[in-house]
Amino acid sequence: MKEPMKFYRDEYWLAFPLPVSGLLGALGIAVSSRFTISGPVIAAGLVIISIGLCFWSRNRYRTSVQIRERHLTDSLQQDHEEKIKILQIAQNDNTLLAFSQHSESERKRIIALLADLAQRFDVLSSHLGERDAPQIEHPDMIKLPVETQIADLARRFDALINRLIQQQASEQQQEPNIDGLDSLCQKVLPIWSSQVEMARIHTEESIANLAQRFDALSKRLDAAVIASQNAVGGDNDTNGGIVELLRDSQLELGAITKALGASLKEKEKLLRSIEDLSGFTEQLSKMAWEVSSIASQTNLLALNAAIQAARAGDSGRGFSVVADEVRKLSRSSGDVGKKITETIESVSEAIEDTLVISRKFARQDQETLGNAEQIIASVLKRFTRATAGLSESEELLRTENNAINHEISDVFVALQFQDRVSQILALVCDDLNKLEQHLTELKNEPVNPGSSHSVNVEQWLEELTKTYTMKEQLTAHEGAKTEIKTHQTSITFF
Amino acid sequence: MAKTILFVEDSASVRQVMNSTLTREGYEVILASDGQDALSKLDGTKIHLIISDVNMPNMDGLSFVKKAKQLPSYKFTPIIMLTTETQQEKMNEGRAAGVKAWIVKPFQPTQLLAAVSQLIQA
Numbered sequence: 001m002k003e004p005m006k007f008y009r010d011e012y013w014l015a016f017p018l019p020v021s022g023l024l025g026a027l028g029i030a031v032s033s034r035f036t037i038s039g040p041v042i043a044a045g046l047v048i049i050s051i052g053l054c055f056w057s058r059n060r061y062r063t064s065v066q067i068r069e070r071h072l073t074d075s076l077q078q079d080h081e082e083k084i085k086i087l088q089i090a091q092n093d094n095t096l097l098a099f100s101q102h103s104e105s106e107r108k109r110i111i112a113l114l115a116d117l118a119q120r121f122d123v124l125s126s127h128l129g130e131r132d133a134p135q136i137e138h139p140d141m142i143k144l145p146v147e148t149q150i151a152d153l154a155r156r157f158d159a160l161i162n163r164l165i166q167q168q169a170s171e172q173q174q175e176p177n178i179d180g181l182d183s184l185c186q187k188v189l190p191i192w193s194s195q196v197e198m199a200r201i202h203t204e205e206s207i208a209n210l211a212q213r214f215d216a217l218s219k220r221l222d223a224a225v226i227a228s229q230n231a232v233g234g235d236n237d238t239n240g241g242i243v244e245l246l247r248d249s250q251l252e253l254g255a256i257t258k259a260l261g262a263s264l265k266e267k268e269k270l271l272r273s274i275e276d277l278s279g280f281t282e283q284l285s286k287m288a289w290e291v292s293s294i295a296s297q298t299n300l301l302a303l304n305a306a307i308q309a310a311r312a313g314d315s316g317r318g319f320s321v322v323a324d325e326v327r328k329l330s331r332s333s334g335d336v337g338k339k340i341t342e343t344i345e346s347v348s349e350a351i352e353d354t355l356v357i358s359r360k361f362a363r364q365d366q367e368t369l370g371n372a373e374q375i376i377a378s379v380l381k382r383f384t385r386a387t388a389g390l391s392e393s394e395e396l397l398r399t400e401n402n403a404i405n406h407e408i409s410d411v412f413v414a415l416q417f418q419d420r421v422s423q424i425l426a427l428v429c430d431d432l433n434k435l436e437q438h439l440t441e442l443k444n445e446p447v448n449p450g451s452s453h454s455v456n457v458e459q460w461l462e463e464l465t466k467t468y469t470m471k472e473q474l475t476a477h478e479g480a481k482t483e484i485k486t487h488q489t490s491i492t493f494f
Numbered sequence: 495m496a497k498t499i500l501f502v503e504d505s506a507s508v509r510q511v512m513n514s515t516l517t518r519e520g521y522e523v524i525l526a527s528d529g530q531d532a533l534s535k536l537d538g539t540k541i542h543l544i545i546s547d548v549n550m551p552n553m554d555g556l557s558f559v560k561k562a563k564q565l566p567s568y569k570f571t572p573i574i575m576l577t578t579e580t581q582q583e584k585m586n587e588g589r590a591a592g593v594k595a596w597i598v599k600p601f602q603p604t605q606l607l608a609a610v611s612q613l614i615q616a
Contacts, residue, residue: 208506
């Protein structure tokens with residue numbers, strides 16, 4: 001840096017040769033007056049040059065003097081410093097110790113002030129809601145250099161300023177408050193929650209009931225199909241079905257008609273035997289007639305013998321007795337013959353009557369058997385048709401049952417929507433309750449003057465996102481429309 | 495002899511659906527409404543398979559599975575998780591706990607029965 005110019009009392013004397021040289025110049029001008037240039041002009045020029053030279057020589061003088069003065073000052077300063085050093089060295093130990101103690105106490109006071117400042121800074125941070133700000137450990141802090149502590153405080157101060165700026169910006173971005181909204185939310189949120197919960201429980205109970213009814217329906221249908229199947233085809237155990245019953249009935253009825261036919265044949269044999277018996281009665285009648293004829297001839301013979309005995313007199317009297325007895329016997333034989341004839345006639349009449357009745361019965365039996373066979377055949381035919389229809393119905397029923405079971409299986413898939421709806425509604429209820437509790441807590445918290453309660457919306461939404469279990473919930477949260485796919489089963493095997 | 499399945503589910507409708515589906519296939523079904531209820535039913539009864547939901551009140555499905563696996567009688571019982579939960583972290587937690595299959599609702603009864611049959615016969 002350029003030093004300021006100084007003035008000296010004898011500076012003009014030292015520059016005296018210069019005005020002398022100026023006068024010599026003026027003299028030169030006078031000598032050279034023969035030139036065309038006017039004298040005053042040359043004089044003025046010379047005066048100016050002289051004055052310039054005067055000032056120049058004075059400055060040169062000042063400079064040289066200042067250099068000498070600086071040299072003198074430096075030498076004096078050096079002397080002073082040497083003297084000070086000598087004096088410092090000469091200071092006693094008590095002075096040094098006192099100075100050291102003073103320095104140490106000053107250092108501790110500065111560190112205490114820094115610690116107090118940091119503590120006050122923590123209090124300020126906590127009041128401003130900077131919960132995540134790092135807290136300085138004061139015992140460790142003492143070990144840190146003062147510069148580090150000051151730098152750390154400066155950093156925290158900057159961070160706090162940034163936070164205040166952000167908070168201010170966010171407060172400016174917040175929507176304007178609506179009077180009474182908090183109170184309304186506190187009252188209406190529990191009502192919404194209870195309404196949603198009631199709807200959820202009611203849906204769950206109804207769907208469970210519906211599922212139970214579908215299950216019962218399916219089981220009853222199964223039972224009906226099994227009963228129909230057993231009725232038509234049997235149950236593969238002891239009980240035969242209607243088809244088997246029909247087959248058995250056909251066999252048994254066939255056996256009955258065969259037995260009836262055999263009985264009719266036996267009756268025909270009996271009829272023929274009776275007819276043969278009527279032939280025997282004729283022979284018996286002839287034999288009875290022959291007996292009567294023999295009795296008549298015997299009587300006639302006995303009569304002739306009696307006549308001959310009578311002619312013989314007493315000698316023939318015994319013979320006459322024999323002839324009488326023979327005649328009695330012939331009469332008895334004739335009576336017996338008549339009785340036999342009468343009996344045979346009665347028997348013949350009875351046999352004839354029996355034959356007539358038997359023939360009539362045989363004809364009726366034949367007709368009855370024929371009718372029975374026709375009726376049985378017709379009934380069996382109708383039964384066969386009915387059984388075939390029943391089998392078709394049973395098959396149709398089984399097919400329909402399978403289709404209905406498939407439908408019920410689909411219904412069971414559809415009924416599972418309740419579980420998903422229930423979870424979504426339960427989550428909404430939980431969030432409504434959480435909001436209501438949060439509003440109550442905020443209302444109970446003291447409010448600093450000039451500030452108001454606030455809700456961290458982004459944090460709230462982020463926490464809500466974490467509670468989702470289904471992709472569809474996340475999609476709906478992001479504002480997109482979503483559809484729950486009910487016909488895809490996702491199975492992951494580990 | 496009918497195989498026994500323990501089904502743990504907080505939704506009454508899904509319990510009814512599963513009970514019907516499994517009973518029709520000839521399985522014997524024991525029902526429980528949450529993990530706590532299910533643990534009380536693990537009293538030494540022979541159980542061939544456990545099917546459990548994940549998100550339930552009182553005790554969730556994964557906690558129940560971890561506790562069930564600590565019981566000697568049910569250490570090797572195969573377990574299926576039947577849930578709406580699709581988060582990969584939960585699935586990994588289930589796999590680490592010893593779950594054999596993870597089925598996301600809604601499920602087709604036929605596909606579920608196929609998985610049940612496969613795990614019971616394994």
